[in-house]
Amino acid sequence: MIEALLQALINGVIAGTILAVPALGFTAIFAVLNYPNFAIGALATVGAYAGWAGNTALGLPMVAALALAFAATAVAGLAVQWVAVKPLESAGALMMAIASLAAGLVLENALRFTFGNDLRGYDLPLLRDWRFGEFRVGPQQVQNFALALAAMALLWAFLRYSRTGRAMRAVADNRDLALLRGVDPVRVAAVTVAVGAGLAGMGGMLIGLDTSVDPLVGNRLILSIFAAAVLGGLGSIPGAVAGAIAIGVAEELAVLAFNPAYRLVVGFVVILAVLTLRPAGLFGARAS
Amino acid sequence: MVSYVVFLLVVAGIYALLAQSLCLAWGVTGLVNLGLAGFFAIGAYASATLTKWGGAPVPVGLLAAMLAGAVAGFVVCVSTLRLRDDYLAIVTLGFAEAVRVVASNEIWLTGGTDGISGIPAGLPRDWGQGFHLAALGIVTAILGLVWFALRRLVASPWGRALRAVREDQIVAAVAGKRVTRLKAEAFAIAAAIAALAGALYGHYTSYIAPEIFQPLITIYVFLAVTAGGNGRPTGAAIGAYLLIAFLEATRFAAEILPGVSAVQAAALREASVGVVLILLLRLRPRGLFPERNQKAPA
Numbered sequence: 194m195i196e197a198l199l200q201a202l203i204n205g206v207i208a209g210t211i212l213a214v215p216a217l218g219f220t221a222i223f224a225v226l227n228y229p230n231f232a233i234g235a236l237a238t239v240g241a242y243a244g245w246a247g248n249t250a251l252g253l254p255m256v257a258a259l260a261l262a263f264a265a266t267a268v269a270g271l272a273v274q275w276v277a278v279k280p281l282e283s284a285g286a287l288m289m290a291i292a293s294l295a296a297g298l299v300l301e302n303a304l305r306f307t308f309g310n311d312l313r314g315y316d317l318p319l320l321r322d323w324r325f326g327e328f329r330v331g332p333q334q335v336q337n338f339a340l341a342l343a344a345m346a347l348l349w350a351f352l353r354y355s356r357t358g359r360a361m362r363a364v365a366d367n368r369d370l371a372l373l374r375g376v377d378p379v380r381v382a383a384v385t386v387a388v389g390a391g392l393a394g395m396g397g398m399l400i401g402l403d404t405s406v407d408p409l410v411g412n413r414l415i416l417s418i419f420a421a422a423v424l425g426g427l428g429s430i431p432g433a434v435a436g437a438i439a440i441g442v443a444e445e446l447a448v449l450a451f452n453p454a455y456r457l458v459v460g461f462v463v464i465l466a467v468l469t470l471r472p473a474g475l476f477g478a479r480a481s
Numbered sequence: 482m483v484s485y486v487v488f489l490l491v492v493a494g495i496y497a498l499l500a501q502s503l504c505l506a507w508g509v510t511g512l513v514n515l516g517l518a519g520f521f522a523i524g525a526y527a528s529a530t531l532t533k534w535g536g537a538p539v540p541v542g543l544l545a546a547m548l549a550g551a552v553a554g555f556v557v558c559v560s561t562l563r564l565r566d567d568y569l570a571i572v573t574l575g576f577a578e579a580v581r582v583v584a585s586n587e588i589w590l591t592g593g594t595d596g597i598s599g600i601p602a603g604l605p606r607d608w609g610q611g612f613h614l615a616a617l618g619i620v621t622a623i624l625g626l627v628w629f630a631l632r633r634l635v636a637s638p639w640g641r642a643l644r645a646v647r648e649d650q651i652v653a654a655v656a657g658k659r660v661t662r663l664k665a666e667a668f669a670i671a672a673a674i675a676a677l678a679g680a681l682y683g684h685y686t687s688y689i690a691p692e693i694f695q696p697l698i699t700i701y702v703f704l705a706v707t708a709g710g711n712g713r714p715t716g717a718a719i720g721a722y723l724l725i726a727f728l729e730a731t732r733f734a735a736e737i738l739p740g741v742s743a744v745q746a747a748a749l750r751e752a753s754v755g756v757v758l759i760l761l762l763r764l765r766p767r768g769l770f771p772e773r774n775q776k777a778p779a
Contacts, residue, residue, distance in 0.1 A: 228567065229567045229570060229571060231515075231570075231574070276759070277759045277763075280763045281762060281763065281766075284762075284766065286565075286566070286567050287511070287513050287566055287567060287570065288762060288766070290513070290567055290570050291513065291703060291758075291762065292758075292759055292762050292763075294515070294700065295700065295703075295754075295755040295756075295758040295759045295762070296755065296759060297755075298697075298700060298751060298752065298754065298755035299752045299755035299756055299759070301751075302748040302749070302751045302752035302755070303748075303752060305744065305745075305747075305748035305751075306744075306745050306748040306749060306752070309742075309744050309745075310744055415574070416574075416575050416578055416579075419571050419574070419575060420575075423568075423571065427568075452586055454582055454585065454586045455582065455586065457578060457579070457582045458579045458582050458583070460575060461572075461575035461576065461578065461579040462579075464571065464572055464575055465557075465560055465572065468560040468561055468564065468568060468572065469560040472563075472564050472568070
């Protein structure tokens with residue numbers, strides 16, 4: 194029993210770390226552009242297909258395929274932003290959210306039109322799980338975990354040290370003050386959408402590596418992404434990471450305790466509980 | 482051909498009911514309900530289980546569905562009403578997914594993914610064409626009732642207060658309106674209307690299953706309400722009939738496209754729904770029947 198719990202904990206931390214990548218993308222867009230981007234699931238799917246195409250058709254190694262997933266999804270995210278969302282800026286956050294949902298539907302079906310509904314698998318060597326006493330971890334799992342950590346480290350360095358990254362944090366923190374200091378809001382918004390969507394795409398590819406790729410692979414993640422972001426506090430970067438790891442662990446424990454299908458419901462229950470008890474989440478400042 | 486048109490008109494009436502629900506929540510009160518498909522499902526299951534396994538008459542099932550929808554609506558919205566509006570959007574989106582998962586797995590109650598078949602209609606199905614015409618009459622009459630009631634509600638002081646909440650919560654609160662309570666009432670009533678639509682759907686088609694209640698339904702209704710005009714019950718209802726006409730037109734258009742597989746045709750149809758919604762939001766966000774300014778009472 195204890196072993197099963199610890200195994201669930203290990204799996205949960207790994208899954209949560211991977212989930213943190215798209216959750217960071219969602220929360221970053223919310224922090225800077227001030228609306229929830231509901232295309233995030235479809236964007237993750239775009240990344241999963243881009244990485245898969247890079248890996249199987251072009252024979253790219255994983256790191257290069259991940260970079261391709263980032264780039265392709267950044268472009269798709271900018272297209273969603275510019276074509277569907279931006280014209281509705283004056284109509285408010287809700288209209289932008291609805292437009293992003295519609296744009297996500299278009300992206301998902303563009304992929305379905307091109308690739309069909311079949312499951313696609315990455316070209317991966319079959320490897321035996323590593324065993325540590327009672328516990329087992331797949332080498333692929335560990336690789337994905339490491340890639341997710343590397344992506345987050347890069348994001349952290351970008352936000353901490355680059356001029357653009359600092360400008361993004363400034364806009365998220367206090368938009369008016371940032372504009373007063375001469376930050377270009379259009380540029381910051383574009384970079385945020387590109388990076389946020391790119392992260393979603395990397396997340397989608399990492400999940401696709403673990404399972405398989407189909408037009409709904411990103412949409413299946415969307416509740417977990419929302420739950421991670423809300424638990425951490427919408428718009429909080431460290432919160433998204435902490436929230437994602439907590440959701441990853443909670444989902445694995447739920448699989449242990451209930452019917453595995455109820456994994457999906459964990460996110461919804463967490464969102465309801467957090468909003469009832471502590472709407473600002475773990476690290477968030479603003480909710481109302 | 483006649484039976485095809487009658488069937489479409491019944492389905493359009495059910496979508497028009499969903500559009501009434503979204504008109505009240507979103508158009509009038511400014512509460513986005515992205516979980517419309519979930520409330521639709523709750524109503525369908527509540528009425529189907531009660532009438533099929535509980536032996537209750539269909540009208541009792543319809544009332545129970547509305548009650549279940551209102552309770553679910555209240556539970557879903559209550560935690561977010563004091564927060565920014567986009568939290569409600571996130572919660573409702575999650576709600577619809579959660580409903581589908583529960584419906585797929587609580588087999589003792591919902592029949593799981595097999596669904597529930599043989600749902601009683603309250604009318605003999607062996608009337609053939611007569612059954613469909615009678616169903617059309619009933620659904621259209623119920624839609625008419627809901628439309629009339631909603632028009633009265635929207636024009637009443639309560640409806641004015643809802644629009645005040647939509648435009649500016651702080652001003653409404655300063656004017657002494659109980660903002661949280663008004664929002665909860667509007668959302669719960671809207672959820673009850675969506676549940677009623679679900680119950681009617683189940684009784685008419687005699688079969689429900691989790692796969693029927695796709696999130697796509699919610700987007701369809703957003704499209705209908707945006708096309709017709711989201712602030713007016715009349716606009717929302719007409720938008721729903723236009724939606725069904727549009728969906729059928731894309732079905733025929735996709736069939737005559739050369740060299741397109743069935744999956745591709747389905748993908749094109751779904752994508753076209755998204756494209757039209759984006760275009761409408763951008764070009765004609767107030768719809769065919771824009772909200773009219775109401776004169777202040779003397």
